[in-house]
Amino acid sequence: MSEAAGATAASVPSDSESALPPAPPPGAPLLEIKGLKKHFPLTQGVVFKRTVGHVRAVDGVDLTLRRGETLGLVGESGCGKSTVSKLLVALEKPTAGEILYKGRDVAKMGGRALKQYRREVQIIFQDPYASLNPRMTVGDIVAEGWSVHADIAPRKGRLQRTQELMDRVGLNPDFVNRYPHQFSGGQRQRIGIARALALQPEIIVCDEPVSALDVSVQAQVVNLLEDLQDDFGLSYLFIAHDLSVVRHISDRVAVMYLGSVVEEGTDAQVYGSPSHPYTQALLSSVPLHEPALRGQKDRILLQGDVPSPANPPSGCRFRTRCWKAQDICAVEPPALVDRGQGHPSACHFAEARTVVPVDVD
């Protein structure tokens, strides 16, 4: 293994007066999200802007990411997944709620602590074509973090370490002076991964990292992410709308609908015995690759469209499209708690239902 890879991401930063405490042992909570909300104001008027409403992109999300695990976050387009990722890497400020990293609230961090946080929590973006500066060489892109966090790599050895990182993510180190447009989509995503790895992070937020790639390349990138997790002890928050990819990589899965989490559990729980109607409908929409099993699939067709996040339904967000909805659903929002299925589900009438036949693999 190369030298860069040898310096594990999990190691305590060499800076003894580090602004953040060292990482907890594997399996302990590293990042806790509590009641996270992000509302974007809708304004009218040119000179005198007045707020006429809010888009509730994220509206009360609770999640816990343990050290060394992969937490999958699934949901359809516009459910707030990407806003969660932006909040996590401090590109947006939450409206309410808190993100606790190693016990400290990210929104209250400033200066050194925030700098340290940004170093320890990195992000891989969805679009590998837009996320790399077309006027910088690959070497400069990967090494950029080191000019901000100079203590990680001394100036002299930076070229060598950049090339080691490129080698580690499966890129030819000789391409260090090339520009992003000279690479394919999969290779560009590897550049993005190398950029995130360069800072030796604890957590990498993967915001749909493979959805812009060819299916054949998706598998390579997902496998690379898994290898890197084993080598560096990384924790991933893996955001995607592709259920099979999430199932493949995740230890635990959370399902989002219209700004909040509706069901959470291990991948076996969520995929094997989903108890929230939305999860069941979502799973039933996935095409099966095994022709023999196709007849056994329980097909659920939802009525209507996703309501506007600017004007969400009262009570349960899903009630407008739910076949189980009763009067209570319009009045009382269901909490995300264990309702006897062994994992939390935000439905008043939660019951396990095997939608997709479980293929033993």
Next chain:
Amino acid sequence: MTAEPVPLRPVRPRWRETLGLLVRNKVALGAALVLLAIIVVAVFDRAFAPQSANAQDIADRLQAPSWSHPFGTDNLGRDILSRVIIGASVSLKVGFLSVGLALVVGTLLGLLAGYYGGWVDDVLMRLMDMLFAFPAVLLAIAILAIRGPGTSNTIIAIAVVYVPIFARVTRASVLGVREEVYVRASRSVGASDFRLLTRHVLPNAAPPIIVQTSVSLAFAVLAEAALSFLGLGTQPPNPSWGLMLAEGREFIGLAWWLAFFPGMAIVVTVLCFNLLGDGLRDVLDPRQRTLMAGGGR
């Protein structure tokens, strides 16, 4: 792995590669050489000029181009070639300095307005709108009327007129670049605003600014001509291209060479600025660069 990119030539320092590509672009190279020649002539004008700019010979006035006066003589019998050469320094000085000043100030203001948005944007852009609201020449006349005529005041006046143009062009370009994912990516690494602006936003917002610069250089030479024509720029009998053009206008039916040669000097200079600007914009873009290096244009 997916398809490997084409192999690259051995690594060379980037500025040398840039220079190499610029040299391979024949049009840009030609423009650069002509500009260089014009600048050399302008700097050492006394050495190149066959006569003093203001040496009159009334007996020889309005002579057509000949061996003794290649560009002919004007209505006071002054050698036009000498006046074009000596006038070059004033015209180029006004062009370079006024556009340089407008470029620096305008780009900075546009960068701040576009990047920070909010009240910074509102305040800066309303100020620019106020400058924009005046017709350009009227604004320049007002500034020169307050500060008095002269070369340095002409430079300031033209710069003030051009600042809002650069600010607007830069702001528009920055607004697009600011939202790019790579800017967010760099911020998530912890980069400072300064770093984001200088490494990511400005380089990617630059192409329209480069084009605007080469266009403005052309217009600045003409603006100096207009102000001199109105008696506020270069003061007679000292020559500048614009002033000569204006003076020659009266005799255009009688002696075309009075206006033709200073006019040609302006045309050639402006054309070279534009061609060089286009070449620079292409060479500085890595995507174009690969095409050029591969295609050997």
